[in-house]
Amino acid sequence: MPHPSQVQVREHAALVDDLRTLTPAQWRSRSLCGDWTVEDVVAHLGAASTSTFWGWLRSMAGARFDADLHNQRRLEEFRADSAEQTLERYAAVGPIALPRTESVAGLGELLVHAEDIRRPLGLAHRPDAEGLLMVARFFATRDFAVNSRSLVKGLRLIATDADFRTGDGPTASGPLLSLVMAMAGRREVLADLAGDGVPVLDARLTA
Structure with a gap:
């Protein structure tokens, strides 16, 4: 890494x-x-x-x-x-x-x-793959600056374009960058995700 x-x-x-x-x-x-x-x-x-x-x-x-x-x-x-x-x-x-x-x-x-x-x-950019994976793992396991770990507690996150799976419960799957943005509290990216965990995330982000 x-x-x-x-x-x-x-x-x-x-x-x-x-x-x-x-x-x-x-x-x-x-x-x-x-x-x-x-x-x-x-x-x-x-x-x-x-x-x-x-x-x-x-x-x-x-x-x-x-x-x-x-x-x-x-x-x-x-x-x-x-x-x-x-x-x-x-x-x-x-x-x-x-x-x-x-x-x-x-x-x-x-x-x-x-x-x-x-x-x-509308500017497209693919972040460094290993760096983005480090951030995803960091966000999933820590509340620092953003309450990312608390936000996804009880949910299973699965990246469709990277080797990233974490948690248990209702699933939210999609591009890793969108999962990272969701963990950072950006509701706008939920349209990129699929699964029965997405409405749970939506409710938490709008609470």
């Missing part, structure tokens, strides 16, 4: 290449990440990539451990005067090292948010 940070370097470069093709209207369009625009998500990724663990902890404490407030403050700090300048700042950053460089968490953050950007814009 490659090191998560090595996969991040490649996926970061691929995302930057896609971002360089965007029009001003696309930069202002909504992502899959709540009310955030494409530029907001890029600024969030840039802020995460330039944060140390202790800097993150101080910021969270300053926001009284309100993750939404912390994220909004940090992305606003990273965002530049224009989308083009925000992109150039993002192009210069390295891998997300939170909570530490060997963690899969940073890779998961990048892959999910990259799809938050690409999917609404």
